[in-house]
Amino acid sequence: METASAEIPDPSGVNRRALLRGGAVAGLGALMSSVPAFAVPRDAAPGGPEPSADGLRLTKFKDPLREPPVLRPRGHGGHDELTVRMRTADVTLHSELPPVPMWTYEGVYPGPTIETVRGRRLRVAWENRLTGNIPVTAVDFGLPGGPSPDPLSNYPGTQGCQEVPGVAGLDPWAAVHLHGMLTGGGNDGWMENLLAPGDVQLSAYPNDQAATTLWYHDHTHHVSRFSVYAGLAGLFVSRDAEERALDLPRGGHEVPLVLSDRNFGLDASGALTGRLVHKVEMVGAKRLMRPHAAPYTLVNGVIWPYLEVGPRWYRFRIVNTANSRIYRLMLLADGRPVPGAFQVIGTDQGLIGKPLPVDGALNLSPGERADVLVDFGAFPGRSLKLVNTLEGVTPGGSSKRHDLLEPDVMQFRVADRRPSTRFTLPEVVSPAFKRPAHDDLPHDRAPRWVVLVGPGPAGVPELWEMEETGAEGITFPAAGIVQVRDAGGTVTTLRRTAMRYDDGNTFTAAHGGVEIWKYLNLAASPHPMHIHLAHFQVLSRENYDVTGFDQAVRGSARPVAFQAVAELEPHELGEKDTIRVGTAGQIRPGPNGTPGELVTVAVRFPVVGRGVHHCHMLEHEQHMVRPLVVGPAAHLHAGGHH
Template sequence: MEPTYDDKSDPAGLNRRALLRGGTAVGLGALAAAAPLFTRPRTAAAAAPGGPEPSAAELKLTKFRDPLRIPPVLRPRDHGGHDELTVRMRTADVTLHSELPPVTMWTYEGVCPGPTIETVSGRPLRVVWENRLTGNLPVTAVDFGLVKGPSPDPLSNYPGTEGCQEVPGVADLPPWAAVHLHGMLTGGGNDGWMENLVAPGEAQLSAYPNDQAATTLWYHDHTHHVSRFSVYAGLAGLFVSRNAEERALGLPKGDHEVPLILSDRNFGLDASGALTGRLVHKVEMVGAQRLMRPHAGPYTLVNGVIWPYLEVDPRWYRFRIVNTANSRIYRLMLLADGRPVPGALQVIGTDQGLIDKPIPVDGALNLSPGERAEVLVDFGAFRGQAPKLVNTMQGITPGASDRRNDLLEPDVMQFRVADRRPAGRFTLPPVVSPTFRRVTRADLPHDRADRWVVLVGPGAANLPELWEMEEIDPAGITFPSAGVVQVQDAEGTVRTLRRTAMAYDDGKAFTAAHDSVEVWKYLNLAAAPHPMHIHLAHFQVLSRENYDIGGFDRVTRGSARPIAFKAAVALEPHERGEKDVVRVGTAGQITAGPNGTPGELVTVAVRFPVVGRGVHHCHMLEHEQHMMRPLVVTPAAHLHMGGHH
């Protein structure tokens, strides 16, 4: 089961198929080193605009110096009734910027991000994930903090480890691995259970039904307690599924269909102050309690290149955008001549496939970790210009720096649009997926209670918490009471919820029936947003609502008065399709004050098409190990057999 590569993605015209057939020992890592920054071949064109620009002086690297790298394409081989593929994890030296020394990383097939696995929907797929990693984790983990509170200009904005202390044990982590194909609807035994680890020299065998809609998924390491470091070390890649419906649309393809895999990193400095290329995972620990802020690195990578540029034709392009960062939320805008271009991004797909029609993004496209969006962009409107994709903060001028919120350098990448007559005949279609439909009330269950998950700020262990809840009779309860939350909805109905589980190993798990539909309600009582991910399932977002969370007593850890409805909030374009991750909480700046940002209640309709044991959790990797709970999906007939021999 050797891998099959798309020849046209090879650097320097090297043909990987020929190399593999010939039995050569040259692997992808060596090829990447030979041509560290490569793009798809382009036809001759007029000189493009734009050019390199200096970044913030402290970051020492030039923006837009290197071209966007397109990951090699890996296609499985036909094996009768199913397809097969072998993907190898390797330790490799990877070039992330031409002014930065090669970076030692853990990779899939020697490249970062890993190869894009491209499949045909409806063809079952079996993958052998081979662990050939060597050496300990190639990441230096450090933290820093002020006793008096958060810094107005945290050290996480800058490279190096000065003023920080090393996190013990991280440098000694050996290369165990567990691969999760994020968004693939497969049984629990093939999902990459994070405690079923694979040692170097061993392999994880996974069978994927691969019968869902044409979509953009991604694969990454899911090792329990360690994923915030192993994914940061480079273990992530894209997975694309295609079908006849998608092909019939005539969407931009070939060089005009481009993945944009977003992430952020930080690096070490030597004694002279020069960048070393050593990966540094740096987080701020706030106040005397040492509350950990989620990780945010100052260098933005797209497809493994720091602040790249892409030469484009004046025509429509299709972008598959994936946020693979540990914790950073990307609020993306396209700027031309320094000004936002409303509607430049037309959303046509979400986490789990295409939507019914294109939806323009008038503000920012907000993608939290794990979320994906497919967008169309017409560069015909920017002939001879160099628009930029930037990351923004709410309340900050788009394209401006915001040091307090870890946005020293807001630029993501530059597009260089050729100055010639528009090419191509593509027209934005009024209908994208004729088979997609939004969930209606008739699709929702009427015979079972809603699931409630409450997200709470740091407790006794100084860590954010995920509470599973059950509805109870409030009679005899004194408020506030630990683990008890009352919620008053838009109709004035008050529900009383009691915590049933919080820690990963608290016991009884949410258990759902195979092929059932459930309504889950995520209530965020914390200041920070949380991207919530459900394994073994997919869902549609039904509503997003603001709630007054002033009644929550943070000391008692319960509500003194009901958490009350304030207003409904419109769903964002990328939230209107099938999903597996949803952000709960504002994507904007976290404001000062006793309650931080407004509380949010996000309601989703969840489908469970596969069976097995999985998890649901926050996809901020710095939160994953303590905001995670087991989830079990079982055949409906089995649910009624409990307690019987």
């Protein structure tokens, strides 16, 4: 890994003693995968390295988990300030893999965790010091006959693939978005306000929202799937008095788990080179892109790491920063799931009312976060695995066809000593938290409708903004017309008003207002939907029969119809900014094998400006994105105009 250079001054706000809990380093760039960031428990448990799936060439659980360095801003009068530099660096992701050239924040991947205190306004200077072209080789592959039973994306290398044009020469432009921060449009990291090398993006953040875990990442329009893959992502943690009063596990017992996946190139001898490879399958004659999936799982920038823990409670801040992969997480002991292993205490936007146990898997789509507590007290002297799973596949088992060649995520090695009883799971986490009541919701206007549709003539999935209309004079099926029959039998007719990024009729919301948004997924793939300038609570998730939608005409031949109420998961019951619309981890054959879903959310708009709402699968972002404008309510009607 690149070492810190004396020619580049330290970033403002770096507290050297805070860079790594449990270890001292010479600088941000000197962080090595062989240096653990956590105190090693005495009497460490069994467990150890294991071979990975055939063809992957790296040993699992060989390298310790490391914690990203911590940046704390410096006070400057009534606000705090911080400088974060984007730098090209060689990063060690595995001790058996050559250093990987990456675009980074401060020379590390993931970037430093910015840690702040609620109520302290924050100004960040994001400096672009990136050099060279994007350090990613983009390729695709596919056969006219349909999806492969063992796609090439399961394996490293580019053999059998073709290069995606226009990627290799991409220059290091950037736009930084602090995902989940409630800040105005001028500071949100607008995806077309690009930052050239040598320039600085100055962003002011109110930083006045509940203690939580956010994350920052590149948001450059059209190329975010490559720039984030190149390494431009990091965490942002906000703390407040309510959180401190809970006396939750802290220090070495509070651990971020930043999840991502990557693939790499091979040299002529078949050895891994460390070159990042972005590889996707294009299906059929129309070359429909499957969601991106890579075979190597990284946690905090380490491939299949291990973490030595004590037999006690730990707090994990889990963040899915992958391009498109949904992580369906389970904790296994002796190959069997640990019931209720995860106790959810917080979601995207803060703490919830009480701990909620996860029954089954913890599903996190790209952009989602979960704050969880895990008790290792019942496992002294044993090792456990965190795995990615699919419904219908034995937990810990693989499925080549469904991009799960290697299901293991990381290993926990529990020290062989008496369990600690110093922490007790609290009955109440956030007394201030509440779910929306009837009077908290608007009942005097129609909801917003967003319909997610499978690939159209351009071969890519689409996001349709809709408006309610009458059915008179319409011959069904009609392009852009969708009818929905709800649980009570009422049929609503929807007309498409916008689809492309540059279409008119932008959603315009009132500052301080609350709106109901309904996301209807008619496609086989789930989509994580993210709203800028806002936060929301999920009101319901429902299954719908979507076989009445005519994919060829792009309209419904008969109404898509309510089937059943689906249960909201624990991490979906708090304040959110990203929500998965569509089933996670299910294997069902056929174009309509996956049931459609209708997810209803109550959206609040506490800041103003121009932002976007979009799918957070980065391979979908450029074509499933629409502008969103939030303005003062009085301005929307000034002079008699609306």
